[in-house]
Amino acid sequence: MTTRRVRRRRLKVAAVLLDFINDEVLPAIDLSESDFWTEFDAILHRLAPENKALLARRTQLQARIDAWHRAHRQQPFDLAVYKAFLGEIGYLEREGGEFSIDTDQLDPEMSTVAGPQLVVPVMNARFALNAANARWGSLYDAIYGSDVLAGAVPRGGYDPARGAAVVAFVREFLDKSVPLTVGSYSDARTFEIKDGQLLVTLADGCRTTLSDRRKFAGYLGTTASPASILFVNHGLHIEICVNHEHPIGRNDPAGVCDVILESAMTTIMDLEDSISAVDAEDKTAAYRNWLGLMKGTLSARFEKGGRMMTRHLDKDRHYLGPAGVPFSLPGRSLMLVRNVGHMPTTDSILLDGDIPAPEGIVDAMITSAIALHNLHHRRDNSRRPNSATESIYIVKPKMHGSEEVAFADSLFDRVEDALHLKRHTIKIGIMDEERRTSLNLKECIRAARHRIAFINTGFLDRTGDEIHTSMEAGPMIRKNDMKNTRWIRAYEDRSVRIGLLCGLGGRAQIGKGMWAMPDRMADMLAQKAAHPQAGASTAWVPSPTAATLHALHYHEVDVGARQAALESAPCDLLDDLLSIPLTDGDALLKSDIQQELENNIQGILGYVVRWIDQGIGCSKVPDINGVALMEDRATLRISSQHIANWLRHNICTREQVLATAQKMAKVVDGQNADDKNYRPMSVDFDGSVAFQATCSLIFDGCRQPNGYTELILHRFRAVAKKNIHKQSAPGGGSARTV
Numbered sequence: 001m002t003t004r005r006v007r008r009r010r011l012k013v014a015a016v017l018l019d020f021i022n023d024e025v026l027p028a029i030d031l032s033e034s035d036f037w038t039e040f041d042a043i044l045h046r047l048a049p050e051n052k053a054l055l056a057r058r059t060q061l062q063a064r065i066d067a068w069h070r071a072h073r074q075q076p077f078d079l080a081v082y083k084a085f086l087g088e089i090g091y092l093e094r095e096g097g098e099f100s101i102d103t104d105q106l107d108p109e110m111s112t113v114a115g116p117q118l119v120v121p122v123m124n125a126r127f128a129l130n131a132a133n134a135r136w137g138s139l140y141d142a143i144y145g146s147d148v149l150a151g152a153v154p155r156g157g158y159d160p161a162r163g164a165a166v167v168a169f170v171r172e173f174l175d176k177s178v179p180l181t182v183g184s185y186s187d188a189r190t191f192e193i194k195d196g197q198l199l200v201t202l203a204d205g206c207r208t209t210l211s212d213r214r215k216f217a218g219y220l221g222t223t224a225s226p227a228s229i230l231f232v233n234h235g236l237h238i239e240i241c242v243n244h245e246h247p248i249g250r251n252d253p254a255g256v257c258d259v260i261l262e263s264a265m266t267t268i269m270d271l272e273d274s275i276s277a278v279d280a281e282d283k284t285a286a287y288r289n290w291l292g293l294m295k296g297t298l299s300a301r302f303e304k305g306g307r308m309m310t311r312h313l314d315k316d317r318h319y320l321g322p323a324g325v326p327f328s329l330p331g332r333s334l335m336l337v338r339n340v341g342h343m344p345t346t347d348s349i350l351l352d353g354d355i356p357a358p359e360g361i362v363d364a365m366i367t368s369a370i371a372l373h374n375l376h377h378r379r380d381n382s383r384r385p386n387s388a389t390e391s392i393y394i395v396k397p398k399m400h401g402s403e404e405v406a407f408a409d410s411l412f413d414r415v416e417d418a419l420h421l422k423r424h425t426i427k428i429g430i431m432d433e434e435r436r437t438s439l440n441l442k443e444c445i446r447a448a449r450h451r452i453a454f455i456n457t458g459f460l461d462r463t464g465d466e467i468h469t470s471m472e473a474g475p476m477i478r479k480n481d482m483k484n485t486r487w488i489r490a491y492e493d494r495s496v497r498i499g500l501l502c503g504l505g506g507r508a509q510i511g512k513g514m515w516a517m518p519d520r521m522a523d524m525l526a527q528k529a530a531h532p533q534a535g536a537s538t539a540w541v542p543s544p545t546a547a548t549l550h551a552l553h554y555h556e557v558d559v560g561a562r563q564a565a566l567e568s569a570p571c572d573l574l575d576d577l578l579s580i581p582l583t584d585g586d587a588l589l590k591s592d593i594q595q596e597l598e599n600n601i602q603g604i605l606g607y608v609v610r611w612i613d614q615g616i617g618c619s620k621v622p623d624i625n626g627v628a629l630m631e632d633r634a635t636l637r638i639s640s641q642h643i644a645n646w647l648r649h650n651i652c653t654r655e656q657v658l659a660t661a662q663k664m665a666k667v668v669d670g671q672n673a674d675d676k677n678y679r680p681m682s683v684d685f686d687g688s689v690a691f692q693a694t695c696s697l698i699f700d701g702c703r704q705p706n707g708y709t710e711l712i713l714h715r716f717r718a719v720a721k722k723n724i725h726k727q728s729a730p731g732g733g734s735a736r737t738v
């Protein structure tokens with residue numbers, strides 16, 4: 001399908017993108033088409049060569065590291081020599097003096113209030129709305145509908161026994177988080193507001209109040225019989241809902257029908273790893289959803305339970321303060337947008353010579369222009385802006401070292417100038433997910449010290465880059481064993497400590513990565529408290545339910561106190577971070593090798609087949625044991641790089657990998673048998689675009705820049721889309737590819 005393009009200055013812009021910007025974005029932000037495209041042209045042609053030079057620098061460094069490992073492969077690994085070499089070539093940067101970030105005008109959700117963070121593919125309007133609306137979630141529903149309680153989740157009617165267990169769980173949570181002076185919420189019979197304080201009458205007639213009266217934040221209804229009671233603990237709100245006529249409330253001695261938690265404080269609307277956007281039509285669809293979120297007009301219509309539903313953004317929540325003064329709280333998460341990194345290009349805009357534009361630069365300009373719709377001075381006074389401080393939050397992934405962060409900072413300077421924004425209106429979130437960034441994190445933060453809003457670790461991408469960077473060093477240990485290595489422990493610990501050393505504590509977010517098993521909430525509840533305990537002020541969760549449950553950890557842990565306790569802790573973990581997770585290939589059993597291949601390849605196929613054939617960038621994919629895992633390009637990167645490494649060092653053979661891929665394709669076909677849109681791979685391996693893409697990811701893995709998967713995925717998705725258009729055209733038939 002040919003893309004129609006229109007020239008604007010030196011740019012050739014896909015008509016679908018041009019029309020979207022001119023007709024939908026620009027009219028409401030007081031920026032003329034002429035000025036926008038003139039500035040955009042100047043930014044792209046000025047910065048594209050710098051972007052290209054940074055990528056060339058990556059390639060040069062990788063070539064030198066590969067050569068060093070090949071030259072030293074037969075020698076015992078000497079960390080001091082290796083570290084000196086990395087410093088000599090500039091991969092390991094010279095660390096400067098102490099400093100503290102000076103970012104200002106950050107919203108409290110980014111600075112002072114710790115809580116869960118959702119990441120969601122912005123191309124899926126329903127998911128994006130669910131995530132934005134996950135600012136508040138029912139704790140009753142989250143407990144009842146998950147595996148937190150023992151026993152299977154009931155299907156069909158209400159289970160009173162399980163309901164009673166939910167109530168007991170939640171009452172215990174209230175006793176710990178907002179305790180009464182005497183007694184327990186399980187004995188509560190009535191609530192009353194008197195003289196600005198909450199009074200609770202217990203079963204024995206005793207009247208009590210909060211042990212810390214400052215935690216009472218407000219109410220709804222009358223003082224004699226409030227319909228809801230609002231608390232605040234560690235900056236997060238808890239709401240007890242009272243309704244004696246409600247099916248749940250009528251069986252509760254105090255009429256409590258639900259307990260609502262402030263849950264996903266922030267949400268990253270993702271244009272990167274969790275979406276499949278390979279052309280101008282895809283990108284425009286993603287941008288249009290971001291625009292709908294910023295304007296507050298996005299909606300999604302879908303079928304659920306046999307009936308059609310329409311979802312919109314939730315409204316703000318209104319309360320009366322303890323003294324009866326009205327106030328409101330945001331009804332939606334604070335929304336960030338994740339742009340792509342520096343490497344991808346997009347043919348939605350062509351530069352001089354018909355060169356595809358750097359996609360990260362395109363994202364920066366367009367997502368920032370869209371965000372202008374939501375800045376305070378341009379908003380509709382009937383709704384709260386996304387950012388009360390008039391900031392735009394852009395998460396920037398996959399940057400390598402401080403010079404690439406400095407480039408992003410310069411890019412945002414130029415975008416601000418083009419859009420007539422105050423300097424540092426655009427805030428940056430630095431994903432600490434590449435080896436060269438984690439080694440040089442302090443200098444990366446320094447490069448963005450005036451606009452940094454968060455740092456966040458990403459275990460999977462970081463592991464993928466660890467494997468690719470040290471590809472020539474030798475065979476890697478098994479993938480699951482990576483979680484227990486010295487470098488991983490150092491990586492997670494050092495990131496927090498450097499963030500605190502650079503002044504992020506209480507001023508900007510320090511984040512941790514994703515819980516990847518959305519159906520295993522009991523395990524998440526047992527394990528993910530480690531993130532706030534480590535001093536992280538946010539951590540990623542895969543669903544609104546997970547956000548509500550993870551919020552329990554931030555009531556349990558005072559993150560500010562934990563950060564204060566960690567501020568003086570040493571962070572000299574560089575040697576551990578530089579340890580390479582190698583194994584003795586001869587010590588691996590043949591059965592272990594085959595098991596590893598099957599696990600990795602099944603996961604790759606399960607994700608890739610949906611990405612290529614259906615354009616699904618993030619999905620819940622069953623692993624080889626049927627456990628549902630949230631998969632995106634980060635998980636794909638580590639698995640494909642791991643097999644490529646074992647092939648490189650003869651742990652397995654090409655024939656073995658291909659045979660395993662064919663075997664696992666049949667398994668994946670079976671797992672997707674109920675999906676009417678699914679195209680089986682095993683009926684024609686040569687004709688399956690998804691299967692051929694998987695093979696390319698593995699067999700060409702060593703040659704992919706930094707081990708990224710985008711180039712291969714985009715190429716094969718474009719083939720699949722072309723075939724779909726052929727088949728849907730009049731007279732179209734099946735098409736063989738690859």
